Amino acid sequence: MKNAILRTAANVRAITGVECDEAWVAVPDGGEPVLYTDFRYIPMVHRVAPGLKVRDVKRMKSDLVRMWGGKGASSRRIGFEKAISVAEFEKLKKILPRAKFEDVTRDLAKRRAVKTPAEIERMRAAVRLNDEIWRDASRRFKAGMTEREMAGVIRSMMFERGEGEAFSTIVCVGANAAECHHVPDDTAWDGKSPVLVDMGVKLDGYCSDMTRNLLPKRPSPMYRKIYALVLEANLAAIAAVKPGVSGKALDKVARDVIAKGGFGKCFGHSLGHGVGLEVHEAPNASKKSDWILKPGMFVTIEPGIYLEGNLGVRIEDLVLVTETGCEVLTKSAK
Numbered sequence: 018m019k020n021a022i023l024r025t026a027a028n029v030r031a032i033t034g035v036e037c038d039e040a041w042v043a044v045p046d047g048g049e050p051v052l053y054t055d056f057r058y059i060p061m062v063h064r065v066a067p068g069l070k071v072r073d074v075k076r077m078k079s080d081l082v083r084m085w086g087g088k089g090a091s092s093r094r095i096g097f098e099k100a101i102s103v104a105e106f107e108k109l110k111k112i113l114p115r116a117k118f119e120d121v122t123r124d125l126a127k128r129r130a131v132k133t134p135a136e137i138e139r140m141r142a143a144v145r146l147n148d149e150i151w152r153d154a155s156r157r158f159k160a161g162m163t164e165r166e167m168a169g170v171i172r173s174m175m176f177e178r179g180e181g182e183a184f185s186t187i188v189c190v191g192a193n194a195a196e197c198h199h200v201p202d203d204t205a206w207d208g209k210s211p212v213l214v215d216m217g218v219k220l221d222g223y224c225s226d227m228t229r230n231l232l233p234k235r236p237s238p239m240y241r242k243i244y245a246l247v248l249e250a251n252l253a254a255i256a257a258v259k260p261g262v263s264g265k266a267l268d269k270v271a272r273d274v275i276a277k278g279g280f281g282k283c284f285g286h287s288l289g290h291g292v293g294l295e296v297h298e299a300p301n302a303s304k305k306s307d308w309i310l311k312p313g314m315f316v317t318i319e320p321g322i323y324l325e326g327n328l329g330v331r332i333e334d335l336v337l338v339t340e341t342g343c344e345v346l347t348k349s350a351k
């Protein structure tokens with residue numbers, strides 16, 4: 018890697034193996050990365066990555082000046098992530114006023130998008146655990162439970178069996194499912210209405226992501242129609258996954274199915290996204306995506322239809338791009 022300074026937890030982890038929200042990593046051209054953090058995290062870093070160079074963040078300024086501020090400073094390019102705050106970026110520019118800062122966010126995303134065999138195994142384990150938690154948690158759902166209580170059942174299993182939630186679990190009873198990212202509230206389940214659950218457990222640093230629907234006891238003709246259409250879009254997109262296909266083309270496969278069914282305007286989000294150390298990472302599958310699928314990439318396939326005040330259906334699977342097509346890792350029934 019070229020000169021770079023990393024800040025986001027996922028890239029810090031990808032380069033050093035250390036999970037820490039309060040760290041900086043300086044990567045000198047061809048040299049060893051140095052992790053900077055404060056007193057609170059240093060013992061953890063020593064334990065997790067004994068071979069890694071770790072320095073108190075108080076020394077970062079003088080280290081950066083010594084490393085990159087001297088001879089050749091004005092012709093030196095230093096990569097940074099655009100996710101850093103404006104204040105942090107201003108500080109870096111003050112420390113290294115002559116350096117040319119270059120946004121390397123996309124290069125970093127590219128490095129992480131194709132997973133190594135070891136990462137693929139970790140992803141498999143995270144998805145498997147997510148399936149198990151869905152099976153066990155949904156069996157404990159009873160009429161009278163609120164969305165918050167159902168989310169609580171899932172959340173506690175995620176902490177007991179994995180490293181907790183990859184993102185805040187979404188549980189939507191009935192019409193609440195029309196809000197794609199509904200925050201679980203005190204709405205109680207009557208045992209008959211549909212329930213949409215979007216959940217992902219983190220295991221060994223890697224995330225999973227899945228959406229399933231508990232079907233209504235007596236589905237209305239509209240619910241039947243919408244569910245069938247979303248499932249058709251989900252299956253059509255899965256069948257289209259293979260190396261060389263763009264994220265844009267993949268998105269279109271599902272979007273066309275839903276548009277043909279007459280609900281194009283009710284599928285307002287993109288088809289899917291990559292998953293790994295972060296729950297949303299490259300490659301994305303959207304109307305504008307220029308990512309090209311390659312073996313070893315993971316992508317979610319999550320079409321949805323939302324009718325405000327009425328119902329919402331989303332079906333989300335996590336698939337691994339293989340040499341010839343894809344493997345659907347999510348095994349929960351749909």
Ligand code: ZN
Binds near residue numbers: 227
């Ligand atoms: Zn999801």
Ligand code: ZN
Binds near residue numbers: 226227317
């Ligand atoms: Zn997702």
